[in-house]
Amino acid sequence: MTPLAETSGRFDPARFDEAVRRFARANSEDPNRISDGDELRPRELVDAERLVRWLARIEPEASEALKLAAHCQHLERWKIPRSSYPEGRTGYLQWRKELSRFHAACSAEILRGVGYDEETIQRVQIINQKKSLKLDADVQTMEDALCLTFLEHEIDEFAAKHPDDKIVDILRKTWRKMSGRGHAEALRLRYSDRVGALVNKALL
Numbered sequence: 409m410t411p412l413a414e415t416s417g418r419f420d421p422a423r424f425d426e427a428v429r430r431f432a433r434a435n436s437e438d439p440n441r442i443s444d445g446d447e448l449r450p451r452e453l454v455d456a457e458r459l460v461r462w463l464a465r466i467e468p469e470a471s472e473a474l475k476l477a478a479h480c481q482h483l484e485r486w487k488i489p490r491s492s493y494p495e496g497r498t499g500y501l502q503w504r505k506e507l508s509r510f511h512a513a514c515s516a517e518i519l520r521g522v523g524y525d526e527e528t529i530q531r532v533q534i535i536n537q538k539k540s541l542k543l544d545a546d547v548q549t550m551e552d553a554l555c556l557t558f559l560e561h562e563i564d565e566f567a568a569k570h571p572d573d574k575i576v577d578i579l580r581k582t583w584r585k586m587s588g589r590g591h592a593e594a595l596r597l598r599y600s601d602r603v604g605a606l607v608n609k610a611l612l
Contacts, residue, residue, distance in 0.1 A: 419472055426522045431456065431479040434514070438486050452485055458561055462553040466589060473528055474546045477535035478553065480515040482507075508537050541585070552590030555582050559594055567603050575603070579610035 438450035456479055463470055463478045470478075488510055493503040512533045519529045535546050542548060558566075559582070567575050586594065599607060 420523075423522050423524070424472065424476070427476060427519055427524070428479050430518045430522065431483060431515075434484050434518070437484070440486055452482055455482060455557070456480075458557045459553055462556045462560075463549065466552055466556070466593060467549045470549065471546060473531040474535055474549060476515075476519070476528075477532045477546075477550060480511065480518070480532070481536055481550070481554070483511050483514045483518075485511070511536055548587050551585050552587055552593070555586050555590055556593055556597075558582065559599075560597055563603055564600055567600075567606070572606060572609075575606045576610045579607055583610065 432453060435452040435456055436450050438452040440451040441448040442451045442454055444454045459481055460475075460478045463475065467474070485507065488503070488507055490500070490503055493499040493506075515532060515536065516529050519532065534540075534544070535550050538547050538551060540547055541551055563575075566578070570578075583591065583594075
């Protein structure tokens with residue numbers, strides 16, 4: 409499995425770094441705070457940093473577009489809260505669809521602002537929107553990194569709010585989206601006793 413498209417042009421470290429700075433500056437405005445070590449920091453900024461670390465771990469030779477996509481996957485997500493849409497799966501899917509359009513527009517504005525070409529911008533959007541999952545190596549790598557970020561940092565909080573059968577269902581769905589490489593990394597993680605038992609149950 410290989411990336412379905414390669415972006416053109418020579419890598420410009422200064423342009424890349426400026427794009428990353430602008431993504432981080434936008435996410436640092438998130439009013440929601442979460443614990444990160446000994447301090448409370450903007451949620452979306454922390455989430456982006458965690459995703460970037462997982463990407464570097466599982467794909468050290470990631471393409472420029474994939475690295476950019478990791479920095480802007482959930483760019484300014486707090487501006488369209490889940491509560492602004494109806495409860496239930498229909499409302500959830502509407503929310504996700506609107507978020508996808510919003511993230512694509514926000515990331516494109518920043519990338520154009522620092523001089524990226526339309527081919528690169530479109531490639532970043534394809535990865536962020538996870539098109540051709542299982543067929544496109546970059547998209548699959550992004551999915552693996554997202555799932556691993558969830559399993560390492562969010563599953564305990566999520567599990568505390570839901571019954572066991574709901575968690576098992578989520579774990580099975582998460583597992584199906586991941587590649588063999590993602591599975592191997594997930595099995596190396598340390599889980600709480602409850603979550604570890606539910607992981608084992610989900611994989612039966």
